[in-house]
Every structure is written in structure tokens, then in C-alpha cells.
Amino acid sequence: MIAVVKTPTFDWEALAPIVALGGGMVVALVLGLLPGRGGRFLAVLSGVIATGIAIGAAVLLWNHGVQREAIARSVVIDRASLAAIVIASGSALTGILLAARAHGTEDAGHGETTALILASAFGMAILASANDLVTIFLGLEMLSIPLYVLCASHVDRTASLESGLKYLILGSVGSATALMGLALLYGATGSMYLPDIARTAGDSDLQGLIYPGVALLIAGFGFKLSLAPLHQWTPDVYDGAPTAVTAFMSVATKTAALVVTARLLLVGLGAEDVRDLWEPILLTLAAASIIIGNVGALGQPGMKRLMGYSSIAQAGYLVAALAVGAVGALLAYLAAYAVSTLTVFAVVSARESERPELGDDISALDGLAKERPLLAWLGTLGLFGLAGLPLTAGFFGKVAVAGALVNADKAWLAVLILIGSIISLAYYAPPVIRMWRTVGPDAEEASDEPISVTSTPSGAPNLAGGATGSAGVVAPVPTGLRWEVALIGTVAAALVLAGGLYPDPLLNLATEASAALFGVQ
């Protein structure tokens, strides 16, 4: 018997952003093989072009209000997926630019680094547009595997290797959990497609399979979103990975995972009974993340570790909005979080190359306002945006999330967000203070304990649980300010400010994207 495989229909127009990312990956990999500076330049350039095309195409499709199934019924391009594609491509672009002239990228290979970032972004785009269970898993793996490699890409740094290996081991657990959940869902409903699942998921005689399926799915995606208590990999991996990769993954992974979770839960599993199951779970995880993320970030000596914990707390805010179905608020906050985070990482990366002996240590920011006023402004905007201070996009994002929670009768969580934000100032403000404080010749106060590069901060990454040194760290040579880093940081910071001064467009776009998600049933 010969199986007849029917080729699915491809809607190339709608797929343009995804194709751009995938094509860019191949081109970058090939061009990166050219010897010398030319190869490096072309690899980075193709990455920039690919992400640029992806963003441009996504914006065009958005403007046309595209909402259609692009590959058979498996991939849906709508405004929700386009929003995720724009954010993911934007962070990929940032990641590529931050990596372009960073220490260590040379050893990893520019072609490979760029291609891997694009590959991961490609996976994210697929994940955010996935409309069936298999595509979801495909996207999840396409996103994750390049990241494992990227985390470990600075092979001469033990911390980087540790980070990659740790992420690989724990990430596999997460993926397996999610896969099991997807399998149970298929087993229960007999369908791969979310709209079909939506029709049958509410049946009470399926609960025996659906419920554990939902639980495993939440655990699996909760891991990717670094929700507490599944968060422990986050600070270690963020800390060890190259800064460009951390910047990319902290924003883009969350974006894709959030959009697909929203699609899964709200479109596929939105039936009332099922919703009564996942809503309290998500609310609990959100609350735990807000608490653990915020208190964990206190007093962290390294910016990347600090941002790791901060991203746990931010994931809590985002999932809180998701739990009550407020996708508009979720996307608005997500956009604010994305631009703020990218701004901060641009500053961290810029400082790393200027003060390599300090790396991402918070003390590298001392006196930044004097040396690099631009960077100090960017860092201030980014951190204040994350803290959600007024005049930044983060403020309106938080207002939207808190408002959605109050409207959904979950005011307690809104209060918790507020408390979390208060605590968060205790770790967002110190870097800002360091930037602007004038450091006199004898200002080495007690609080400025000399920090040596070899000291291991509490809970530093380490594989076996025993003590490790960071042997083999060769201090790289400081370089000047890389203009591409300053540029991308300025763009992101401008968006942070714009969203704070004129929030209407941001909120409107988020509402449109949210409407699109519920439009496809």
C-alpha cells in the first residue's frame, strides 16, 4: 500500500516573516564561513537584514489585518502571532548586534552565533503561530535546542559551558513534561488542532486525561517561562550565558512561550471546567514567582543574575494577566518588558567590553554618568521601565495588568504586584544610583567591598554542587563603546520613553492583537 501524502497548502505571503528568519539562518551560516573580517561582517549583516525583513513583513501583515491559516491548519498568522514575531525578531536583532563585537563571539564563530540566534527566533515564530499540538512541540524544540548551544558558546569560559549544560539537562525535563501533556491532550480529544480540541475539551468524561494533560503542559511551559518554583535554572543560566544570548532569550523565549500558552489555554482549553482548573494554578505560580523573583534579586552582585531573578518576577506579572485572560494587558506589558530589558542588557553588554575585568558586576556601572552619559541615561530608563515608574512604558503596562486583575476580582494579586514592585525598587535603584553617583577618590566606602572576579557569589552556577573556581578566565582587552550597541539601546530606550509619554498606541495595538487571538476559533 502506498500512502498518499497530500502536500499542504502554503500561504507564502503570510509566512514571509517566518521564512525570512529561517532563510537568514542558512545565509548567515554559509556567509560566516568566509574567512576574515568579511565573513564576520556578512554573517552579522545577513542576521540584521533577516530580522529587519521579518519585522517589516510582520508590520505589513499587521496593517493588512492578516488572519489566516498559513500551512494547512497547523500555522496561524494573526496579530497575536505577528506581535510575538516582532518582539522575538527585535530581540534577535538586539542579540545579534550585542554579540557582533563582544568578547568570545570570535571563538564561537560569528556565522554560527548569528545562525543559532536566528534559528531560535525561527522556532519562536513557529511556536507563537502554532495551531496544532505537533507544531507546538516542533516550535518548542526549534526554539530550545539552539539556545542550549548558544548558552555554551563561549567554550573557554567554564561558566558558559555550565550554563549550557544545565539548561540542556533541565530544559529536556521541561520539554518532556510539555510533550507528555500534549500527548495526553491528543489522547483525550483525538485531535491535534486547537479549535477541534476546544470543541471537545469541555466534555466531563474526558477529564481524566485532559486534567493531567493541562497540568503537565503548564509545568512544561511554566519551566520555559521561568515561573517559580520551576525557576531555578534561570539565574544560573542567565548568569553563565554570553550577555547577548541572555538578552535575547530573556525577552524572546518569554514572548513566544506566553503567546503559545495563551493560545493553548484560552483558545484550546478555554472551556469553563478546564479553565477552573488552570486559572488557580497559574495564579498560584504567578504569585510565587512575584515573591521569589523579587526577593531573590535583592543584593545580587551581578547584573545578569539580578536580571535573571527580575525576569522571574516579571514572568509572574505577565502570567497573572494571562491567568485572567487579559491578553491585551499581557501584550502591552510584554512589549514594555521587552524594550526595557533589551535596553538594560545593551548597557550591561557595553560595559562588559569596556570594563572586562568587572564583567557584568554591578560595580562596572560606577560613575557611568560621567564616562558615558548616554549609557547612563539608557540604563536609567531601562531599569525604571522595569520597575514600572511613571513616564516609562512599564508604568502603563503595570497599570493595564493591575487593572485587568482588579476587573477579574483578583485584587489580591494586584496588591501583590504592587508590593513586588516596591521591593523591586530596592534592586533596580542601586545600579541607577551607582551610575549617577560621583565617586570621589576616597569614596571606597564600606558598601563598596572590593569585588574580585574570582569570588563566587552565593549560589553561583556549578554543576555538581561542590565548590568551583573560575579558573581559566583570561581577562580580555577592553574595547571602546560599540556604536551598534549604543544604537540598539537608544532605540529600545526611546520606545520605553515613548510608551510612557504616549501610551495610547501601545495599549491599542495590544488590544488589537488580543482581539485577533480570540477571532480564530
Place this chain on the structure above:
Amino acid sequence: MTSTVGTLAWLVLLAPLFGAISIGLLFKQLSGRAAGALATTVLFTSFALSVATLVALQSEPEESRQVTANLWDYAVTAGLDVKLSLLVDPLSVIMMLVVTGVSSLIHLYATAYMVSDEGYNRFFSYLNLFVFSMLVLVLGGNLVLLIVGWGLVGMASYLLISFWYRRKTATKAGIKAFLINVFGDVGIVLGSFLLLRHAGTVDYLELFAKAEGAFAAHPHDLTWGLVLILLGAFAKSAQFPLHTWLPDAMEGPTPVSALIHAATMVTAGVYLIARLHPLFELSDVAATVGVVIGTITLVMAATMAIVQTDLKRIIAYSTMSQIGYMVVAVSAGAYTAGIFHLMTHAFFKALLFMAAGSVIGAMGGVQDIDRMGGLRKALPFTFACFMIGSLALAGLPPFSGFFSKDEILGGLLERGDWYTIIAAIGYLAALLTACYSFRAIYKVFYGDLNEETQQIADGHHLHFAPANPSTGEAEDYEVGFPGKEHHTAEENLPMKVAMGTLAFLAVVAGLLQIPHVTHVVGDFLHPTFHASELLEQTEASTSTALLGMGLGTLAALLGIGIATQLWLKKPGSTAGIQAKLQSLHTLLSNKYYVDEAIDLIIVRPFRWAGAVFERHTERLVTQTAVVGGSSGVVRIASALVRAAQTGSVRIYAAVVSSSTAAILLYALVVR
């Protein structure tokens, strides 16, 4: 964007903001007079745009001369719609013209006057910021923007009073001004809330439209709301008993005194009452409060000015007094007269301050009129300007102050009733005004040269070791006036141009509105006040107008005559009078002990309560239990989270698995 008028108004507003920010950011790069030139250019641009706005507004038909220009909706939620909108109507346009026009000239003056100051760039950044704030205040189309502008103006004023921030008296004066103004701000916020509560909107035009219906059932809330708003107006306009900061504010550089503490900011209260006139007409009580307080202030300030010996403080008290007239006018319904006086006052008072600044420049920072004398010949231009300003202030025809002050008092006479008494007090104070302005002239410019002024007559400026003029404390050149070099109008063209222009205006501006002859201002303002019934009641008939003008001239001449007798003909004769009326003199020179009264009634009890709470509640409950407790909890939690972060993958994996199991268990068992 809505209309040409709106667009232009936004540009008027944004020009000084641009100046403030760019000077603020480039203060290191700008050298020499660049910052002053930039700030002044920006201001003249803003003034030109204001004129364009005026032209655009006048080309509209009269009934549509109230334009709301909304930039964007900032927050539109249930029960509140705050729009970033400007209200452009004749009232705001005339304020805009006065603010940008006088500010431009003062900026021009300051480019030369402040040139030796170490903080030249900082000064102009602040000055531009102030103009921006003031424009937000007068152009804002709703109560929220008003509050924003009100607060910003207070901040800019604070920054400029404390401009020489290492001078203790200056920072103290700044803090005092700021605190009293914040007290008023609170009044405005609470008052606005009461208005919002019943009318449901903060937009002026909607508020006026809805007010009568909305407050019919709640007249007391309206009264309280307006009285609270008046509190803000009194604080900003230095009306009794919230006036004590204004004399102290003279610690700021002289251009600041001219701009903020004479021509613009202190008239904000007058503007506010005029802006909210449809509401005040609904509440007799609030309007009466305005009239009474204005009257008290105008007399009180005039009497205090007579015994002052500090040149700038004399002018400061006269400012208080003149604003008293304006407050009375706008509270009694004579809106046109009030705004007209606001405008002419801006011209002649700014002029007086500039002339005073020039005198102080020649005197090397000395402000004590007892040390001056005979400067008429040495500083001819300054003298001419000071004379014109004083004649306008004294209200002698045909100078501008005559017509504007007279229109106020004539309006009061026309309203009759108890307003006649207020008018009588007004004429009495006019006499005092003429008297103290000429006292200053005679003491500064007439009489014999003394040892110090002889040097000025010989063509030198006085120079002293830098010291605080009020305490005599030694200082260095970075701190106070006027840097190493001192400046007078005689040798600086920009100062001359600015003062000359204002002198011209101080002479002729009155001709715009001569009773029963011209009524340019009245016609122009008509669209804003067209619905007012009170305004008509205060339009003086021919006989009243003539009577008023006669009385006004008489009062001015009498005042000048007394001054001539006392300080020109028989200098020194005042010592005898002073000895006879020692207690009165003590009362006046101690400024009626209002400072002391405020200290006793407000400052001390609060300080005492603060100390008690600090000792008991704050340290034990707040610091130890609340702050210590909550931060302790967070700290412990933080330690726990970090302790859990061992770095071991095995433990991490175990946590992930067990968390997954827990969620699974919940799904299977609990549900």
C-alpha cells in the same frame, strides 16, 4: 491637531521647554553669552508665536474665540477625563502675550546683567523652565493641567529664589516660598476635587456649562471648593496672610524679582479667579472673601512699604499691594479692569525692578536706600526709567497705571453698596503708594551725594568684598550678586533696550482703555467674559468715571506732595515723626508681626507635634515595627531563596520534578 490657533499655542508653550532642556543638557558646552542668547531667542520666538496666535484668534468670528486644542488624551477612565488640552481664548492669549513679552525683555536684560555670574547657564535654563511652567498654567484647558502648571511654577520659583544656593538666607527664603506655595497647592487640589465631585469634569468649559445645574443642590461644596482654590491663589499671589514669602523672595537675582515676583507668577492668582469667574459668580461668599482679603493686603502692604529701607523690598511690597487691587477687581466682577491692571503692572513693575537692578549694580550689591542718594546725574537713564515706573505706579495721568487702577476703583464705585467703602480704602492706599514710591525716588536719586555715591558720580562702580547684603556674612564671588563685575543700564545696550521698551509701554499702555474713549482690552476680552452679568454692573458711567479719575489724580498728587515735603524738602524730618509714632513704626517695620504669628500658630505647634510623633510613634511603631518588620521579612525570604539556589543540577531537577508532580496531583486529586 485641531486648528491653527491650537497648533500655534502649543508651539508657544514648547519653545521655552526646548530652551530649558537644551540649555540644561548643554550647560557644559555653552560658553560666554551663548546660553543667554539661546534662551532669549527662544523667548522672542515664543512671543512672536503668541502674536501669531493672537492674530489667528482674532480672525475667528467672535463667538468661536474659545478654542480647545487637545494634543492627546492622557487618561480617560470612568469618571475622569484628563486631556492634554489647552484652552485658547482672549484671557489666556492676553496672559500669554504678557508672559512671553515681558519675559523676553527680562531675558534680554539678564543676558547682560547676569553675565559675570558663575551660574549663567543654569540661570537661563531655570528662567526658560519658569516661562514654560507659567505658560502651562495660563494655557492649560483643565484643572489638572492648571495644577501641573501651578506646581511647576512653584518649583521654578523655588529654584530661582535659591539660585545662589550657598547663601543661607537665599535657600531659607526659597524653602519658605515653596512651603507656603505648596500649602496653596493643596488648597487647589482639594478645591478641584470638590468641583470635580459634583460637576464630573475637570475641563473648564464643560465645568462652566455644568456648574449651575451641578451645584444647585450643593452650594456649600461650591463655596468650599472656591475658598480652597482661593487659598492657592492667595499663596501664589502673596495675599494676606500667605504673603510673607514674597519680601524674602527678593533674595533671588533681580531679573527673577522682575519676572517672577512682579510681572508674572504672582499674578497667577488673579488669572485663576478671572478664569473661574463663572463659578465665583455663583458663590457670593467666595467672591466676598476675595474682595476682603485683597483689600486687607493692599492697605497692609502699602503701609509696610513706607518704612522699608531695602530698595527691592519696597518694590516687593508695592507688588503685593497692586496685586491686592487686582484680586479685589476680579473678585468684584471688574474682570477687564483687573486683567488690564495686571498687564500695565507687569510693564511698570518689571521696569522698576530692572531700574533697581541697575542701581544695585552701580552700588556694588548694596540695596539699602539709606546708603544711596543723589544718583540722578550719575545714572540718568536708570533714573528716567525709575521715574516713569514710579509715576505709573503712583497712578498719575497719563501714565498706564492711572487708567488701569482707576478703572478698578471706578468699577467699585459703580457697584456701590459696601464696595464704595472698599473703593475709599483703595484711594487711601493709592495715596500711600504715591508716597512710598516717591520716598524711594527722593532717597535714591535726589539729595546730596554721599561718599559712596560720589564715586559713582565719578564714573566708577562700587565694589565690596563679597558679602550677604542682608546679614553681612562674608561670601565668595561664586555665591551672590553680582559676580566680580557689576552692571548698569548706562553701559549695557541689552539692558537699555529692555528698559526702554518697557518704559515706553508703561507710558502708553493706558491709552488702550480710557473710560468712554477707548476700550481695546475690554473688547478683546469680551468673548471670555461675555456671559458675565457682574461685569456690566462694574462698567463705570461717565460721571462715576470722572469722579474716580479726579479722586485718583488727587490721591496721587497728595501722596507725591507728602513725600516731597518729608524726604525732599526737609530730609531728616521723618526722624521726629518716627519718634512720635514709635509704636506704629515698630509695628510696620516688623511687618505687622505676621511672620511671628504664623510661627506661633502654625510652625511651633507642628514642630512640637512632629517632635512628639518622631520620638514615640515614628521610632517605635514605624521604624522598628513596620519598616524593620517588613524589611526583615523580605530579607529572610531573600536569604531563603538564595540558600535554595545551590547551583546543583540534581537539586534543581528534583525541584522541577516535584513541582510538576505537585501540579499534577492538584489536577488529579483536588479537582
